[in-house]
Amino acid sequence: MLKNKKSVGIIVNPNSGKDIRRLVSNAFVVPQQYKSNELLKVYEGLMNEGVRKVFIMPDFSDVSRRARETYSNKIDTVILETKRLDEESTTIESAKKMDSLGLECVIIFGGDGTSRLVSNYLKNIPIFAISTGTNNPFPENIDGTVAGIAVGKFVNSDNKKSFINKTKKIDIFFGEQYMDSALVDIAVTNIPYVGARAVWSMEPVSEIFINKVKPTGIGFSSIGFRLVKNLKSEESIYIKISKNKNNSKIKFQSPIAPGKIEEIFIDNWKLFKKSEIIKIQTIKGTLALDGERRLEFSGKNKANIRINNNGPTCLKIGEILSN
Structure with missing residues (x-):
């Protein structure tokens, strides 16, 4: 049973788009500014669909600050407390907490690896993964605004089972x-x-x-x-x-x-x-x-x-x- 109806979680991998492949191929570095901008767009989409509470993973760069401050009167953002920041354990701890909170959905900003790690610890919550790196067949390449709208529509749906898919x-x-x-x-x-x-x-x-x-x-x-x-x-x-x-x-x-x-x-x-x-x-x-x-x-x-x-x-x- 959902404990936090019409609430969503967001996990942004602060290290995605920055690994060694940027040195050995023509993959581009994904700056935190890009992720911050995409979060702003997601918040706009969520707000437009009536989502009023977001639980988010913390990070050293505070990538969610602009979105939190811009939409502070519309969306209540709760920054989870974790033992460490910007480590794999931060993602694991955040995913476990979001699973226990009983959220409607968790949005993941990262690559295949981030999606893999988060999904290992979300047993009962649907995910929507957005690509912020390269070589990512699993996450969607989608504008944050549209992503926020889609998640908001899902949260408000009376027939959620028809809009989710169990993958292998x-x-x-x-x-x-x-x-x-x-x-x-x-x-x-x-x-x-x-x-x-x-x-x-x-x-x-x-x-x-x-x-x-x-x-x-x-x-x-x-x-x-x-x-x-x-x-x-x-x-x-x-x-x-x-x-x-x-x-x-x-x-x-x-x-x-x-x-x-x-x-x-x-x-x-x-x-x-x-x-x-x-x-x-x-x-x-x-x-x-x-x-x-x-x-x-x-x-x-x-x-x-x-x-x-x-x-x-x-x-x-x-x-x-x-x-």
Whole structure:
């Protein structure tokens, strides 16, 4: 049961759009000013639809200040208290608190990784993710004003179930122990440590699991689109990258980062479904979840991948705005 009817949460990742990919590709840096402006637009849309209370994650730059002050007479903004600022733990703590508050919806400003992290801790609340980075097939590229209107309309709807959609994710297990999940893709690399997290080249990649594709995608998901144009809701893609380029069975070019197109060499690939467990063949390395190396593994971990239909609950923005 909702405790805070007609209230929404907002999580803005202060670090999105600033990782190492800005140095090794033509990805642009997303300044805090941009996020502040988008928040202003979201507040305008929310206010116009009658939303009167917002719970927001804190950050050092106080990115929500302009929106809070501009709409202080219309929207009551509550800044959550967290033990730390601008860390992954800040996002986790905020997501947990928002889940316990029973909000109508949580708006996420960030990339695939931010969406993945937040959705892991929001068990009962729908999300609407807005992209503030690059290589992001999961969040929407949408103006903040329209986003605010859509969320406001959802909050006021008497038939919310018709405007949400349960998405799938792909889970990582070490043996039978659950470790983490990805919303878009998992890249298996031979890099033995997490390090700078991002993967910006195909050189270290040996296997890829892809959960989401779209025509305009950049990154590993763009490889999946070259193989499967319409990925069914119950399916994901497994790809074995060829390290012997002369003997690869399939090859094509794909944009794996902004301004960076590489030749892709594939030994084999297949679609797999929920009932299947795909064992990782690489002996040792790291697993990059939604573009970031997160887990180190070796043969003794018996790493394997499975589809999980109980992924994030997302707003169906097109249907909300069309209603």
